[in-house]
Amino acid sequence: MEDLSFIPDIPCGPLGEYRNSATFNWKRLKLSLEGDIELLKLKYKIWQTLERDPLFAHSNVTPPVEEEKRITQLQLKRINEYKFYTAETFRASYSKRTRALMTINEAVNSYNPSVSVKMAIGIYLVSNALLSLGTERHLKFYEATILNREILASIALTEIAHGSDAKLMRTTATYDPSTRQFVIHTPDFEAAKCWVGNLGKTCTHTLLFAQLITPDGTNHGLHGFLVPVRHPATLEVYPGLIIGDMGEKIGVNGIDNGFIMFNHYRIPRENLLNRTADVTEDGVYESSFSDPSRILGAALENLSAGRVGIMQESCHSIASAVAIALRYAASRRQFGERDREIPLIEYELHQWRLFGYASAAIVFRLYVENFTNIYLSIVEKSNSGERVDNLSEAVGEIHAMVSCSKTTLSWTVLEAIQQCREACGGYGFLKCARIGDIRSNHEPTVTYEGDNNVLSQQAGNWLLRQYQAAINGNTVDSPLGTVAFLKDYNSISRKAFSCTDTSQLKTVQFITDTYKWLLCWLLKETHEKYEAEVTKGLSKFLAKTKSQVYRWKTLTRVYAEYLAIVFSVQSIAKKERELKPVLYKLFYLYGLWSLDKHLVELYQGGYGKGDLMARLLRDAILELCGELKGEMVSVADALAPTDFILNSVLGKSDGNLYQNLQTALFSNPDTFGRASWWREAVARPQAKL
Numbered sequence: 001m002e003d004l005s006f007i008p009d010i011p012c013g014p015l016g017e018y019r020n021s022a023t024f025n026w027k028r029l030k031l032s033l034e035g036d037i038e039l040l041k042l043k044y045k046i047w048q049t050l051e052r053d054p055l056f057a058h059s060n061v062t063p064p065v066e067e068e069k070r071i072t073q074l075q076l077k078r079i080n081e082y083k084f085y086t087a088e089t090f091r092a093s094y095s096k097r098t099r100a101l102m103t104i105n106e107a108v109n110s111y112n113p114s115v116s117v118k119m120a121i122g123i124y125l126v127s128n129a130l131l132s133l134g135t136e137r138h139l140k141f142y143e144a145t146i147l148n149r150e151i152l153a154s155i156a157l158t159e160i161a162h163g164s165d166a167k168l169m170r171t172t173a174t175y176d177p178s179t180r181q182f183v184i185h186t187p188d189f190e191a192a193k194c195w196v197g198n199l200g201k202t203c204t205h206t207l208l209f210a211q212l213i214t215p216d217g218t219n220h221g222l223h224g225f226l227v228p229v230r231h232p233a234t235l236e237v238y239p240g241l242i243i244g245d246m247g248e249k250i251g252v253n254g255i256d257n258g259f260i261m262f263n264h265y266r267i268p269r270e271n272l273l274n275r276t277a278d279v280t281e282d283g284v285y286e287s288s289f290s291d292p293s294r295i296l297g298a299a300l301e302n303l304s305a306g307r308v309g310i311m312q313e314s315c316h317s318i319a320s321a322v323a324i325a326l327r328y329a330a331s332r333r334q335f336g337e338r339d340r341e342i343p344l345i346e347y348e349l350h351q352w353r354l355f356g357y358a359s360a361a362i363v364f365r366l367y368v369e370n371f372t373n374i375y376l377s378i379v380e381k382s383n384s385g386e387r388v389d390n391l392s393e394a395v396g397e398i399h400a401m402v403s404c405s406k407t408t409l410s411w412t413v414l415e416a417i418q419q420c421r422e423a424c425g426g427y428g429f430l431k432c433a434r435i436g437d438i439r440s441n442h443e444p445t446v447t448y449e450g451d452n453n454v455l456s457q458q459a460g461n462w463l464l465r466q467y468q469a470a471i472n473g474n475t476v477d478s479p480l481g482t483v484a485f486l487k488d489y490n491s492i493s494r495k496a497f498s499c500t501d502t503s504q505l506k507t508v509q510f511i512t513d514t515y516k517w518l519l520c521w522l523l524k525e526t527h528e529k530y531e532a533e534v535t536k537g538l539s540k541f542l543a544k545t546k547s548q549v550y551r552w553k554t555l556t557r558v559y560a561e562y563l564a565i566v567f568s569v570q571s572i573a574k575k576e577r578e579l580k581p582v583l584y585k586l587f588y589l590y591g592l593w594s595l596d597k598h599l600v601e602l603y604q605g606g607y608g609k610g611d612l613m614a615r616l617l618r619d620a621i622l623e624l625c626g627e628l629k630g631e632m633v634s635v636a637d638a639l640a641p642t643d644f645i646l647n648s649v650l651g652k653s654d655g656n657l658y659q660n661l662q663t664a665l666f667s668n669p670d671t672f673g674r675a676s677w678w679r680e681a682v683a684r685p686q687a688k689l
């Protein structure tokens with residue numbers, strides 16, 4: 001067994017009784033969720049390094065926005081100096097170095113998402129894009145970004161008048177053969193790039209997406225360009241550019257989101273990222289489809305990398321929120337019988353409110369870890385030119401998986417954080433509880449990297465294509481096997497609920513079979529609604545818009561939940577014996593708790609009749625809540641980062657709730673003492689009563 005002594009022990013205290021009732025060792029569960037001891041060690045190294053550095057000391061109050069930006073930038077600079085990403089990691093295989101980058105990102109995200117998002121956009125995503133969209137001529141920029149940290153970049157896609165609909169963006173890059181340069185231009189304010197993270201104050205380059213126009217006037221569509229925007233030594237904006245900051249936001253204020261307008265701004269021809277297409281010196285557009293597997297790999301990486309990052313960050317946000325609320329629930333006592341106050345965690349209502357989200361935190365983590373490994377190995381193979389069977393089909397499937405999973409995870413996590421806030425009562429509303437910060441910093445993930453409602457529509461397109469193939473007797477394109485079951489569409493659709501007691505529901509078989517039935521039914525319903533709208537004379541576009549509510553949208557959510565179920569259960573099957581009982585219980589709870597939200601569809605489609613299905617399903621959920629009560633404090637320990645990183649007065653591992661609260665309240669600079677503005681507050685300063 002691995003030596004886990006690098007994980008600090010948890011102090012004995014009021015939570016000891018619940019910790020003793022757990023059937024497993026929390027450190028082993030923590031390792032199991034991470035999946036790799038070296039990556040877990042890296043996380044602890046980062047957390048402990050930040051804890052020792054005064055630049056990362058927590059503040060009791062929210063600093064002014066400008067100060068938040070300054071501190072975030074300094075913290076990013078310091079993290080670069082720590083070189084957690086070593087030259088040795090830089091030379092490792094694609095999968096290995098990407099896992100290391102993702103781990104650094106996750107560790108920093110648990111400390112402060114403003115820093116990690118700044119880093120993820122400015123260093124990781126841009127350097128990845130340089131590798132996957134660029135060629136040898138961009139390697140110097142790649143090294144300057146990821147290895148030497150001389151470039152801090154940004155990604156400029158969104159425009160003032162077009163966000164979700166990227167195809168209609170109007171910034172142009174027109175090639176001028178006389179100077180061998182591209183001329184970047186913003187026709188008007190509506191075409192200004194906006195929301196660009198790092199652009200407002202700090203970045204030196206931006207990865208710009210603009211319409212490429214050749215001298216013959218042809219528009220070749222959106223292409224990526226690396227554009228220098230500020231002098232790296234002085235941070236002065238180059239002439240020909242107008243750059244501004246978006247101002248105060250409702251979260252992640254450490255990030256300087258900005259807007260930019262280009263006035264016939266010239267960049268060298270070589271700054272076009274030319275992996276898939278190039279413009280010759282004299283202005284001829286050449287598409288380089290000579291190596292389709294590499295092009296597809298590039299597309300895959302660019303479409304998915306940021307969204308996979310959001311899925312990982314979401315797992316950390318829910319882990320922290322749930323850990324705080326569970327520790328609070330076990331230490332906070334209210335009401336009781338015969339003068340014995342009862343901890344909140346003993347109440348069934350409280351268990352039901354929190355345990356579903358705790359199980360989601362575990363299932364999501366297992367799903368994302370398992371999926372990330374598969375995803376990275378496919379990208380690695382395709383980038384290296386190795387043959388990947390059915391690559392183009394795999395790219396489609398992965399895009400569908402990521403589109404709906406980013407959506408479902410980020411939304412579920414937002415709901416979870418809100419529930420955790422409420423489950424901590426009034427104290428949850430204190431800044432020092434940290435749940436408010438977790439919530440407002442997580443919130444924009446439902447919008448950026450593709451707004452959830454728009455992004456999930458793309459997953460629906462792919463799912464419906466597979467459905468049509470299945471009902472027409474053709475092959476389903478599902479190399480990862482996520483909808484391979486559609487070949488049995490007819491037999492699955494004939495199934496019905498047949499359980500007679502709750503133990504039959506608490507099984508992998510019941511949960512996966514019910515999800516397969518639900519997916520088949522929702523596919524049929526969505527397809528029929530869409531076809532009916534087309535038959536009425538609507539265009540395909542409008543027919544799609546009329547099939548979203550109750551169909552397409554529900555379908556993609558159910559598909560994402562099914563993915564979490566299938567991939568997490570694969571992962572649980574490989575875990576050590578001691579952990580399996582608790583992991584399966586958490587898995588059953590997640591599965592049944594999620595199905596509970598689809599009872600309408602399960603009855604509507606005739607899967608269940610009478611009240612038996614709903615009654616057994618809900619009884620099973622409550623039984624699982626009871627069975628998991630004694631495990632939950634240790635589950636929280638496995639999910640939580642160190643106390644310094646969690647930074648919550650309610651969620652400290654020692655469970656000394658009131659002592660910690662007193663320390664926090666008494667150490668606030670403004671707790672005691674007369675208000676400095678007392679004179680303005682009183683009615684008559686001279687009055688003697």
Ligand SMILES: Cc1cc2nc3c(=O)[nH]c(=O)nc-3n(C[C@H](O)[C@H](O)[C@H](O)COP(=O)(O)OP(=O)(O)OC[C@H]3O[C@@H](n4cnc5c(N)ncnc54)[C@H](O)[C@@H]3O)c2cc1C
Pocket residue numbers: 121155156157158162163164165194195196197252257444447448449450451452453454
């Ligand atoms: C904190 C933050 C950071 C960001 N960072 C960057 C960055 O670094 N670079 C960058 O380029 N961009 C960035 N963005 C922009 C982000 O990518 C866009 O906000 C996002 O793509 C949504 O576009 P929009 O804001 O124009 O929303 P809109 O497209 O106006 O959408 C508004 C609403 O309408 C709905 N809607 C739109 N179309 C449809 C439809 N067909 N059917 C049904 N509903 C629809 C959407 O679901 C959404 O709820 C950032 C945004 C935020 C908030």
